Amino acid sequence: MAEHGYPSQPFHVRVREALAKPSLGQALDRATQRFYFGRILTWKELGDFQTARHTARAARRRAVDHLDEYLTRLAENVAANGGHVHWAADAAEANAIVLDICRQANARVVTKSKSMLTEEIALNDALEAAGITVVETDLGEWIIQLAGETPSHIIAPAIHKTKAEVAELFSRVLGRPVPADASIPELTLIAREQLRQRFLDADVGISGVNFAIAETGTVSIVTNEGNGRYVTGLPRVHIAMMGAEKVIGTWEEWAATLKMLTRSATGQLISSYVSTVSGPRRAAEADGPEEFHLVILDNGRSRILGTTFRESLLCIRCAACLNACPVYHEIGGHAYGGVYTGPIGAVLSPLLFDFDRFKELPHASSLCGACRDACPVEIDLPRMLVELRRIEAEGEDGERPHAPWTERAIFALYRLGAQTPALYNLAAWGRALLKPFAKGEQVPDAPLPVLDGWTRYRDFPLPAAEPFHARWERLASEPVGDMKRRDAGTQRKKD
Amino acid sequence: MRVALFISCLTDNFFPQVGEDTVRVLRRLGVEVTFPRGQTCCGQPAFNSGFHRDTQELARHFIQVFEGSEAIVTPAGSCATMVRKEYPALFHHDPRWQRRAAALAERTYELSEFLVDVLGVEDVGATWQGRVSYHDACHALRSLGVREQPRRLLSHVRGLELVDLTRSDWCCGFGGSFAVRMPGISGAMLQEKITRIAAAGAPTVVTTDAGCIMNIGGGLRKLGLPFQIVHLATVLAHHEASHG
Numbered sequence: 001m002a003e004h005g006y007p008s009q010p011f012h013v014r015v016r017e018a019l020a021k022p023s024l025g026q027a028l029d030r031a032t033q034r035f036y037f038g039r040i041l042t043w044k045e046l047g048d049f050q051t052a053r054h055t056a057r058a059a060r061r062r063a064v065d066h067l068d069e070y071l072t073r074l075a076e077n078v079a080a081n082g083g084h085v086h087w088a089a090d091a092a093e094a095n096a097i098v099l100d101i102c103r104q105a106n107a108r109v110v111t112k113s114k115s116m117l118t119e120e121i122a123l124n125d126a127l128e129a130a131g132i133t134v135v136e137t138d139l140g141e142w143i144i145q146l147a148g149e150t151p152s153h154i155i156a157p158a159i160h161k162t163k164a165e166v167a168e169l170f171s172r173v174l175g176r177p178v179p180a181d182a183s184i185p186e187l188t189l190i191a192r193e194q195l196r197q198r199f200l201d202a203d204v205g206i207s208g209v210n211f212a213i214a215e216t217g218t219v220s221i222v223t224n225e226g227n228g229r230y231v232t233g234l235p236r237v238h239i240a241m242m243g244a245e246k247v248i249g250t251w252e253e254w255a256a257t258l259k260m261l262t263r264s265a266t267g268q269l270i271s272s273y274v275s276t277v278s279g280p281r282r283a284a285e286a287d288g289p290e291e292f293h294l295v296i297l298d299n300g301r302s303r304i305l306g307t308t309f310r311e312s313l314l315c316i317r318c319a320a321c322l323n324a325c326p327v328y329h330e331i332g333g334h335a336y337g338g339v340y341t342g343p344i345g346a347v348l349s350p351l352l353f354d355f356d357r358f359k360e361l362p363h364a365s366s367l368c369g370a371c372r373d374a375c376p377v378e379i380d381l382p383r384m385l386v387e388l389r390r391i392e393a394e395g396e397d398g399e400r401p402h403a404p405w406t407e408r409a410i411f412a413l414y415r416l417g418a419q420t421p422a423l424y425n426l427a428a429w430g431r432a433l434l435k436p437f438a439k440g441e442q443v444p445d446a447p448l449p450v451l452d453g454w455t456r457y458r459d460f461p462l463p464a465a466e467p468f469h470a471r472w473e474r475l476a477s478e479p480v481g482d483m484k485r486r487d488a489g490t491q492r493k494k495d
Numbered sequence: 496m497r498v499a500l501f502i503s504c505l506t507d508n509f510f511p512q513v514g515e516d517t518v519r520v521l522r523r524l525g526v527e528v529t530f531p532r533g534q535t536c537c538g539q540p541a542f543n544s545g546f547h548r549d550t551q552e553l554a555r556h557f558i559q560v561f562e563g564s565e566a567i568v569t570p571a572g573s574c575a576t577m578v579r580k581e582y583p584a585l586f587h588h589d590p591r592w593q594r595r596a597a598a599l600a601e602r603t604y605e606l607s608e609f610l611v612d613v614l615g616v617e618d619v620g621a622t623w624q625g626r627v628s629y630h631d632a633c634h635a636l637r638s639l640g641v642r643e644q645p646r647r648l649l650s651h652v653r654g655l656e657l658v659d660l661t662r663s664d665w666c667c668g669f670g671g672s673f674a675v676r677m678p679g680i681s682g683a684m685l686q687e688k689i690t691r692i693a694a695a696g697a698p699t700v701v702t703t704d705a706g707c708i709m710n711i712g713g714g715l716r717k718l719g720l721p722f723q724i725v726h727l728a729t730v731l732a733h734h735e736a737s738h739g
Contacts, residue, residue, distance in 0.1 A: 363673065364677055367671075368676075387544075389544060390545035390546075419535070426507075446716065468514035
C-alpha cells in the first residue's frame, strides 16, 4: 500500500492516468465551475471586493507575523475556558496525543467532521491501528473513506466522483443495490441513515478548525451539512485539530476572513452552519462535551515561517485556486500525489513534506496567474511556484541544485547565446535543424527530444526565413507618409 | 513621440510579420519607432524555469540595450510582464541594478496598452472584414491588466464583428517550457481552448502574445480546422491599402 500522503507512482504516470479517465473531466467541470462562478458572483456582491480581500489578508498577516504571540494568547484563553491545549511538533506526535486522549476516554467509536489536517497526519490510520472505529461524517469524506481514497479537493474531497460512481460504491460497500441514476438527495439520505446511529455511538468527536480566535480561545468551524455540530456537541470528548497557522486575532478579524472564506470556497454568502466552540460544557449548560482538547500542530509550518514562502501560511483552505486552475481542471487532485492539491498543494507539498518527492508539482503550471486572482487573501502562488523552481534549479543556501545537469547545461547555453547578439541567430540555426522535418513552413512531427511533446498536439512553425531583425533596415526606410494616410480617421485623446 | 521596439524572441524568429505590423501601426499614428540593435531575449524562459542567475545576466544586457529609450513597446504581453514585473524583483540583492530595472520597467508597455492608455487612441483606422473572437493572453490580462484595451481597439476596426469566446481568459496551455515539460496537460488545455474557439465560430481569433499564437495556431493546423489565430497588430495594421 502507498505511503499515506505521498505519491505511489511517478508524476507523469499519475497525469497519464488522470487524463485517460473521461469521467474525471465531467465531474470536475461541473463542480469546479459552479464554485468558480459562485465566487465571482459573491465577490461582486461585496461591491469593493478588493478592499475586502486586503482586509482579510491583513488579518491573516497579523496572525502569521505574530504567530507565537497569537498562539500563546489562544492557548491561555482555551485553558481559561476549561479546555486542554496540546502542542504537536509533527504528525507522529499529534497522532500519539489524540490516541492518548481516546484511550483515556475508553473510546471505541470516533466520529469526525471534515479536517484536512487529519488527512495530513493520517490520523484515521493511526486510530484504526489501535482498534478504534473511525467514522467520517462529512458526506464527501465518508465517500472517500468508504472508497479507501484520499481527498482530491480541499473542500470537496470526492469531487472526482460522478453520482453514478458514488451509487456504485454505496451498492458495493453497503451490500444493497443503489440505482446508478440515484439523485444526490437520495444518496445523501443513504448516508444520513448510515451515519445517524454513529453520531449517537461516538465516544469522541474530532473536528478540524477553520479559525481559532485568540482573544477568546474559540474555535470556529464552517460546514454545510450539520455534521460538524453532532461531532463537536454530542460525544463526551471533543478534540479540535488545527495547523498552527489557523489562529486569528479577534472576532472582528474572524468575521472579515470568514466572509471571504465562504464566498471563495462555495460561492455562498455564508455557509449553512458556522459553529463556534469555546471550551467544554459549562455548569449551567445542557449540551456540549465534558472535555475539550485543542491540538495545535506545527509539522513543518514554523520552518516555512522564516522563508520567502511565509505567505503560503496565510491560506484559509478555501480551494478557490483549485477551481480557477486550468491544470487542476485537467488532471484533478489525485495526480498531485499529496493531501493538498491544486496550486496551493503544489506549493505546500514540497515545502511541508518532501521536496524531491513533489518536485514536479511546481512545474505543473503554465503560470497563467488565475490562482493568484482567485485567492481571497491574495497569495502570489505563481511567484512561489517559480521560487520553488529556482530552488530546484540553483539550489538553496549552497546546497546542490536538484535539477539534472542536462537542463542546467541547456539554460547555460541559452544564456550564452542570448547574451551575444552574434550568436543569437536562433532563426537560422533552428531553421537549418528543422528543415528536414518540415512540410512547407510547418513541422508536423519532430522526432527530437523536447519538440516531440510539442508536435504531439500541434504543428511547430519553422523559424522564419528572414527574422524581424533582418527586416528592420528595409522597414526603417519605408516611407512613413503612406502609412499616415488614414490618420484623419483616428481619434487622439492626448499626445 | 519616439519609442523603442522590443520585438521579443518568439516574434522576431517565428512571427516577423507581427513585428512589421506593429511598426506600421505605430508609425501610422505618428510615433517614431527605433529598433535597438543588440536586443535579444528578455530571459523569461530561464526565469520561469528557475534559472535566475542566468536571467539576471540577460536582464542586465536588456537594460543596457534599452536604457536610453524614452519608451519601450512590445507586441508580447508576457515579455512586457517580464521587464515590468519581474526585473525589479530579480535584483532584490542589488540596489543599483534594481533602480535601473525599476526605471526601465516604468517605461515598458505592451502594444495595446500603449496605444489606448498612453497615446489615447482607440481607432487606428484599420479595416478587417468578418467575425473575430478575442483570446486573452494570460500575462497581458492578469499581470498587466490588459483586458479592455484590445477589445476597444477591435471595436473600432471597420468591418470587424467581435464575437464572444467562452472563458476567453482560460489559459491555452502554452506556458513556455510548460508546453514541452508537461505535454499531456498542456495538450489537454489546448484542446479545451480549441473546442471553445470552434464553438465561438469566428474564423479568426485575435490575441496579444506570440506564445498563444504558436500554441493555438499550431493546434488548429494540426487538426486541420478552418480557424486562424492572428496578432492584434496584424488586424490593426490592416486597411484597404495594405496587402493581404
